[in-house]
Amino acid sequence: MYLAAKTIDYLIVGQGLAGTLIGYRLERAGHHVDYVDAPEQRAASSVAAGIINPITGRRFVKSWRIDELLPAARSLYGELEALLGVQLWYELPLIRTLFNRGDENDWLARGGDPAYAGYLIDDPALGRIPELTQPAYAYAGVGHSARVDVAALVSAFRVRQRDAGRFHAVALAYPDVVPEGASVRVTLGGDPRRYDRVVFCEGWLARHNPWFGYLPHGGTKGEVLIVRTAAPALDRLFKHRIFLVPQGRNTYWVGATNANRFDDDSPTPTNRQYLEDRLREVLTVPYEILEHQSAVRPTVRDRRPLLGRHPKHPALSIFNGLGTKGASLAPLTSRWLVDHLEDGTALPPEVDLARF
Ligand SMILES: Cc1cc2nc3c(=O)[nH]c(=O)nc-3n(C[C@H](O)[C@H](O)[C@H](O)COP(=O)(O)OP(=O)(O)OC[C@H]3O[C@@H](n4cnc5c(N)ncnc54)[C@H](O)[C@@H]3O)c2cc1C
Incomplete structure (x- = not known):
């Protein structure tokens, strides 16, 4: 459990699996979190089977860092099951x-x-x-092995945020996001707001992001x-x-x-x-x-997630690149990003956007 020294106002752009888990961890750390998502878009999270398969490929290779990913996944999905009252984790x-x-x-x-x-x-x-x-x-x-009901997670979490007035069902236009020094001015549905930080979790559409589009987003x-x-x-x-x-x-x-x-x-x-x-x-x-x-x-050339703050606009961050294994990768990597945002803990170099 983190203890926020100061409540920070966050906006999460894209509430698929990535946006849900990073948002939940930030809320749990005591921050205020708003979400924006364009529901008419096809999200990978609503189509995924959520299979957790530790041995993959024709050569039967162990997935990257699976020994660390599994306990973090069991624990975080278990917490979210209790919070949302929905079964998410199936040992199969x-x-x-x-x-x-x-x-x-x-x-x-x-x-x-x-x-x-x-x-x-x-x-x-x-x-x-x-x-x-x-x-x-x-x-x-x-x-x-296991299956995570990713679609049920995203939808139950969305209902919770909507009921709390923190969810905005719109496609955010990038010109409506203006980083200004230590904070960000965002116009949501014609309404100007100010956030301390914005975390982009747009899945494969991140290729169009004016700040993070330079990263090697695949699809x-x-x-x-x-x-x-x-x-x-x-x-x-x-x-x-x-x-x-x-x-x-x-x-x-x-x-x-x-x-x-x-x-x-x-x-x-x-x-x-x-x-x-x-x-x-x-x-x-x-x-x-x-x-x-x-x-x-949302894939990446080197098959590793993309995490971190923008090199010139530190109020902007990205959590993306979960690829074909989001269900197992997202719980631990979201913790890495929150630790990084909270107290500057260095990200593992394999996932740090600074590698590009
Ligand atoms: C067919 C298929 C099968 C899969 N099976 C598995 C599996 O078995 N196991 C597994 O671990 N993984 C699987 N995956 C991968 C998994 O789905 C992804 O790793 C994960 O869901 C990615 O989550 P995300 O939040 O990054 O992206 P997404 O789920 O795509 O979410 C991105 C969100 O951002 C929103 N958005 C984008 N731009 C904007 C904007 N400008 N304004 C507002 N909102 C915006 C979109 O509407 C969307 O909701 C599968 C994926 C697919 C497609």
Whole structure:
């Protein structure tokens, strides 16, 4: 728990996962926090499955700093569950398909590394997988996996802020933000206000930000299907060529695609077809498609978040670049940024925007 020496007035621009967690931590430190978000935009946080998968890629590599990220995530989402009265954290085993002997050998080779103890499960319990999906060459289990209901978090937190009169549902125009020495003048809905600090959390749209647009913001578009089956759903996360993520009431999140080049952030017929084809390869029970969604993940060239104060305008900060792993990265990295803003604690160089 931080003790604010002085209450600081903050404005958070963008209330997706990044804006929610940084805002919550600042409020908890005793500061006044307002939020602005353009609800008509597609936010990555409202489309994400929120999978926490500590072992990723074809080579089964442990995610960056996962040993530190996991306890921070469990603790912060647990606090927010209590505050908001919504379940956010689901401990769910993760099973992944091994497609051939090469996969199996790579997996077994990793298992010999003591740093991976507890993360690799060679003979996992499969639950309903054999009942509902095509047989596979072999299966492996990933320990310490979970799912965070990111969309539920963002929406419950928004309701709370709206009820408190701290949420503004508008797209902030950058000319309405004017840094003036130690503070910032902001015009919100025609109403001029003054904030001590502004934290930008605009996701992939940060590329248009006049102060932080120079950073190497990328964007990876992802499309997903929400499907329902008549049969009882899987009781674990399942990674075949795509992920099947049970969401309750026989529905699944199915995805996702990855595209570094895209014309806009809308769903496309081609990717819907791609996802349907992958689903047909794996699921053996009939299903109906309820929704087809898309959004852009805020990625960075070196795959690390972007945190810090603007070099010339210290009243402006950024919390961005959560990429494909926001659910696990955001809890700890938001703490780093708050410590940095509160008492000047140095940011780890891997996430400090000063690296660019
Ligand atoms: C298909 C898909 C699947 C994913 N699956 C997972 C997963 O399983 N696990 C995982 O950990 N991560 C996953 N992610 C990644 C995760 O969603 C992101 O890391 C995270 O949600 C990013 O949060 P954010 O707050 O930075 O961005 P966003 O959620 O995009 O939020 C940015 C917000 O800023 C607002 N905004 C932007 N500009 C302005 C402005 N000028 N004025 C007002 N508001 C503005 C937008 O409206 C938006 O609400 C997935 C992403 C996608 C797209």
